[in-house]
Amino acid sequence: MRRRLAFLLLGLLLAVPAAAADDTSSAYRPLPGGRFASVLPADGKAAPAILEPFRLRTEPVTNAEFLAFVKRHPEWRRDRVPNVFAEKRYLSHWAAPDALGPGALPRQPVTQVSWFAAQAYCESEHARLPTWYEWEYAAAADATRTDARSDPAWRDRVLAWYGRPSNQALPPVGGQPDIHGVRDLNGLVWEWVEDFNAMMTSADSREQDGADKFKFCGAGAITMEQKENYATLMRVAMLSSLKATDTTVNLGFRCAKPD
Amino acid sequence: MSRMLSTVLAAASMLALAACSGKQAADVALPSAAAAAPLAAPADLGPPQGEPIHAVLTSPPHVPPPIHRNYPAKVIVELEVIEKEMPISEGVTYTYWTFGGTVPGSFIRVRQGDTVEFHLKNAPDSKMPHNIDLHGVTGPGGGAASSFTAPGHESQFTFKALNAGIYVYHCATAPVGMHIANGMYGLILVEPPEGMPKVDHEYYVMQGDFYTTGKYRQKGHQPFDMEKAIDENPTYVLFNGHEGALTGDKALTARTNESVRLYIGNGGPNLVSSFHVIGEIFDRVQQEGGTHPQENVQTTLIPAGGAAIVEFHTDVPGSYVMVDHSIFRAFNKGALAILKVDGQENKAIYSGKEVDSVYLSERAEPNLKAVSVAARAHAAGTLSKDEQIAAGKQLFTGTCSVCHQANGEGLPGVFPPLARSDYLAGQDKNHLISIPLHGLTGRITVNGKDYDSVMPPMTQLTDDEVANLLTYVLNSWGNAGGQVSKEEVAKVRAQPAPPQTAEH
Numbered sequence: 001m002r003r004r005l006a007f008l009l010l011g012l013l014l015a016v017p018a019a020a021a022d023d024t025s026s027a028y029r030p031l032p033g034g035r036f037a038s039v040l041p042a043d044g045k046a047a048p049a050i051l052e053p054f055r056l057r058t059e060p061v062t063n064a065e066f067l068a069f070v071k072r073h074p075e076w077r078r079d080r081v082p083n084v085f086a087e088k089r090y091l092s093h094w095a096a097p098d099a100l101g102p103g104a105l106p107r108q109p110v111t112q113v114s115w116f117a118a119q120a121y122c123e124s125e126h127a128r129l130p131t132w133y134e135w136e137y138a139a140a141a142d143a144t145r146t147d148a149r150s151d152p153a154w155r156d157r158v159l160a161w162y163g164r165p166s167n168q169a170l171p172p173v174g175g176q177p178d179i180h181g182v183r184d185l186n187g188l189v190w191e192w193v194e195d196f197n198a199m200m201t202s203a204d205s206r207e208q209d210g211a212d213k214f215k216f217c218g219a220g221a222i223t224m225e226q227k228e229n230y231a232t233l234m235r236v237a238m239l240s241s242l243k244a245t246d247t248t249v250n251l252g253f254r255c256a257k258p259d
Numbered sequence: 260m261s262r263m264l265s266t267v268l269a270a271a272s273m274l275a276l277a278a279c280s281g282k283q284a285a286d287v288a289l290p291s292a293a294a295a296a297p298l299a300a301p302a303d304l305g306p307p308q309g310e311p312i313h314a315v316l317t318s319p320p321h322v323p324p325p326i327h328r329n330y331p332a333k334v335i336v337e338l339e340v341i342e343k344e345m346p347i348s349e350g351v352t353y354t355y356w357t358f359g360g361t362v363p364g365s366f367i368r369v370r371q372g373d374t375v376e377f378h379l380k381n382a383p384d385s386k387m388p389h390n391i392d393l394h395g396v397t398g399p400g401g402g403a404a405s406s407f408t409a410p411g412h413e414s415q416f417t418f419k420a421l422n423a424g425i426y427v428y429h430c431a432t433a434p435v436g437m438h439i440a441n442g443m444y445g446l447i448l449v450e451p452p453e454g455m456p457k458v459d460h461e462y463y464v465m466q467g468d469f470y471t472t473g474k475y476r477q478k479g480h481q482p483f484d485m486e487k488a489i490d491e492n493p494t495y496v497l498f499n500g501h502e503g504a505l506t507g508d509k510a511l512t513a514r515t516n517e518s519v520r521l522y523i524g525n526g527g528p529n530l531v532s533s534f535h536v537i538g539e540i541f542d543r544v545q546q547e548g549g550t551h552p553q554e555n556v557q558t559t560l561i562p563a564g565g566a567a568i569v570e571f572h573t574d575v576p577g578s579y580v581m582v583d584h585s586i587f588r589a590f591n592k593g594a595l596a597i598l599k600v601d602g603q604e605n606k607a608i609y610s611g612k613e614v615d616s617v618y619l620s621e622r623a624e625p626n627l628k629a630v631s632v633a634a635r636a637h638a639a640g641t642l643s644k645d646e647q648i649a650a651g652k653q654l655f656t657g658t659c660s661v662c663h664q665a666n667g668e669g670l671p672g673v674f675p676p677l678a679r680s681d682y683l684a685g686q687d688k689n690h691l692i693s694i695p696l697h698g699l700t701g702r703i704t705v706n707g708k709d710y711d712s713v714m715p716p717m718t719q720l721t722d723d724e725v726a727n728l729l730t731y732v733l734n735s736w737g738n739a740g741g742q743v744s745k746e747e748v749a750k751v752r753a754q755p756a757p758p759q760t761a762e763h
C-alpha cells in the first residue's frame with residue numbers, strides 16, 4: 001500500500017511538470033489571421049475567409065499527453081466511454097485502457113480518437129479544436145512564408161505523404177517548425193477540426209451544394225481553382241467522410257485558442 | 260422518358276459528372292437516336308428470386324465462372340479497398356490503392372436483372388476515404404454518393420443491373436484522377452439473361468496509365484506525380500497494373516483451335532487505348548453493352564472509363580503480343596502482354612519464314628557495300644581477308660551488335676564479350692563456326708565471368724556471311740586473328756548440331 005502510494009506520488013511529480021508545460025505559452029503560438037483564400041470559398045465562389053487572430057498548439061497531441069488526460073478524466077477511458085462519443089476502435093491500439101504499450105509510443109501523435117474525445121481534451125487545456133479555416137490557414141505556411149501554397153515544393157511535400165502507405169509506424173511529433181513556430185501540420189497525421197461536419201452539410205440539391213460534390217467523380221475538378229488546392233481537397237474529402245464518433249489509425253488532432 | 264431525358268441533360272451540363280459515368284455519357288446520344296426510332300428501355304426482369312447469392316470475385320487475369328441461372332436473384336458483392344505497396348516494374352515500387360488488393364480490382368460477374376447488394380469495405384489501415392462508381396449502375400453517381408467510406412468502415416447500397424454489358428467501375432473520391440491513377444478501377448460484367456456463348460478461355464485485362472516522379476524503370480520507391488498526371492504524360496502505361504503482369508511465366512495461355520474471350524477495360528485516368536493483338540484479327544468486338552458486335556477488327560479503341568469484349572479463334576501456335584498500338588507506350592512505357600498459344604503448326608495458314616536472302620538494292624550503298632564487294636570477290640575467286648573483315652563488320656552491326664554491342668564488350672552477366680575473349684581463343688574452328696549456325700545455350704565462362712543464357716541459331720545467315728562475320732570477330736578487339744572460309748562453314752553446317760550444353 002505504501003509502495004503504491006509512493007508510486008502514485010512519483011507519478012504526480014512527473015506528471016506535474018508535463019502538465020505545466022502544456023499551459024505555458026510555448027505550447028501555443030500566436031497566428032495573426034486576416035484574409036485567406038481557402039479551397040472552400042466562404043461564399044462558394046471566391047470570397048476569402050476572414051480569420052481573427054488565434055493561437056495554435058505547436059504540436060499535435062501525443063499519446064503521452066492523451067494518456068495523462070485519460071488518467072485525469074477516466075470517463076474517457078476506452079472501456080468507459082459511451083458508444084455515442086466514440087466507436088469501438090477508440091484507442092484500440094493502446095495496450096490497455098490506461099497504458100500505451102508497444103503499439104503507441106509516448107511521443108507519437110495520438111490517433112484512433114473521436115471528435116468528441118478530441119474536443120474534450122482541448123477543453124482540458126482551456127482550448128477548442130481549430131476551425132477548418134484556421135487549420136488550413138496555418139498549414140499553408142512553410143519555414144519562411146505564411147502562404148507557400150503556390151510553391152510546388154509545398155504541394156509535393158503534402159502529396160508525398162498521401163503516397164506513403166500507412167502500414168508503417170507513425171513517426172514521433174517534432175518536425176521542423178514553420179514560420180509561425182508550428183510543427184507537423186502536413187506530413188504526419190490527419191487532424192480533426194471543430195467544424196468538420198459543417199464543411200459537408202448534406203442537402204437535397206446536388207447541383208448547388210458543394211458538399212455532395214466531393215463524393216462524385218469530377219467533383220475535385222469542379223471546385224478546384226488552383227492545382228495546389230488538389231492537395232488540400234484530399235484532406236477535406238477525408239474529413240467529410242467521417243462521423244464525430246469515428247476514429248482511424250491516421251487521424252489525430254491539435255487544439256486552438258482565441259488570442 | 261421525358262424525365263429521364265431531363266436527367267440526362269442535367270447530367271450533361273454537369274460536365275465532369277457526365278464525363279465520368281459511362282452510363283450517362285452513353286445516354287446523352289439518346290435524343291437523335293430517339294428521333295429515328297424509339298429505343299426500348301432496358302427490361303426490368305422483376306423482383307429477385309430465390310436465396311441471396313454471394314458473388315464470386317476473381318483477381319486478374321481470371322474471370323468468375325459463367326452464370327447458369329434463368330431467374331433474377333439478389334447477389335451480394337463484398338469488395339474491400341486496400342492501400343498497399345507493390346512492384347510496378349522490376350526494382351520499382353509504388354503505393355497502389357486497390358479494390359480487392361489487385362490492379363485492376365476484382366472482377367464482378369452478375370446477370371441482367373439481378374439486384375446487387377454492394378458492400379464496400381475500406382481497410383482500417385487505409386489513409387484515405389474511398390467510394391465506388393460502377394458504370395453498370397443506373398442512379399446518380401453510379402453508387403458513389405452511397406458508398407463514400409472512411410477508413411475502417413463499410414458502406415452498403417443496392418442497385419438493379421438493368422443493362423447487360425461490360426462496365427468499368429472506379430473510385431470517385433476527390434481527387435478522382437489520383438485515386439484512379441493509383442489503380443482504383445476494375446470491371447463488372449452484366450451477362451444477358453441468355454448468358455454468354457461458351458468459349459474455351461475467358462481472361463480479364465485492363466489498361467491503365469501511371470505517373471511517377473522518377474523516370475520509366477528508375478529504381479526504388481516512386482511516389483505519384485500530380486504534375487505529370489495533369490499534363491497527361493504517363494511514366495508507365497500498363498496492362499494489369501504491373502510491368503510484366505502478363506508476360507513470361509504469367510503470360511495468358513491457350514491452345515490452337517480454341518476460342519478466346521478477352522474482357523478488356525481501360526481505367527485511364529487519361530489515355531485511350533488502341534488495343535491490338537499482334538498477329539490476330541478479332542472475330543468479334545462488342546463495345547461496352549452493345550448488342551451489335553463489330554466483326555473482323557484489327558485494332559479496337561477502348562476509351563478511358565470504357566470496356567469491350569473481344570473474341571477470336573486461335574489457329575497458329577506462337578506468342579501473340581497484346582499492345583496499345585500507340586506503339587511507344589508498348590515498347591517504352593510497358594503496355595505489353597503475351598498470349599501464348601501452344602499446339603500443332605498450321606502451315607496452310609501461316610508458313611513461318613520460308614526465304615531469307617540478301618537483297619541488295621542501289622540504296623544499300625554505302626552501308627552494305629562491303630558485303631556486296633565481298634560477294635562479288637568471292638564469286639570471282641579473289642576474296643581477300645580484308646574484304647572479309649570489312650563485310651563482316653557491316654553484318655556484325657546489323658546482326659550481332661544488339662547483344663554483343665558494337666565494341667564487342669557484351670553486357671556483363673547477360674551477353675558475353677567477344678573482345679579479348681579467352682573463350683573464343685579456346686575453341687576449335689569447327690565449334691566456333693557452329694555457334695552462329697546452331698546457337699549456344701547453357702553455362703559458359705568468359706574472361707572470368709559466368710554466363711548462362713540462350714543465343715538462338717542465326718539460321719538466316721548464309722555460309723559466306725558466317726565466314727565473314729567470324730573473320731571480322733577474330734581480327735577485332737584484341738582477338739588472336741585468323742580466317743574462316745565459306746567452304747569451312749558449309750562443312751560444319753552439313754554436320755548435325757552439337758548437344759546444347761556449352762561445357763566443352
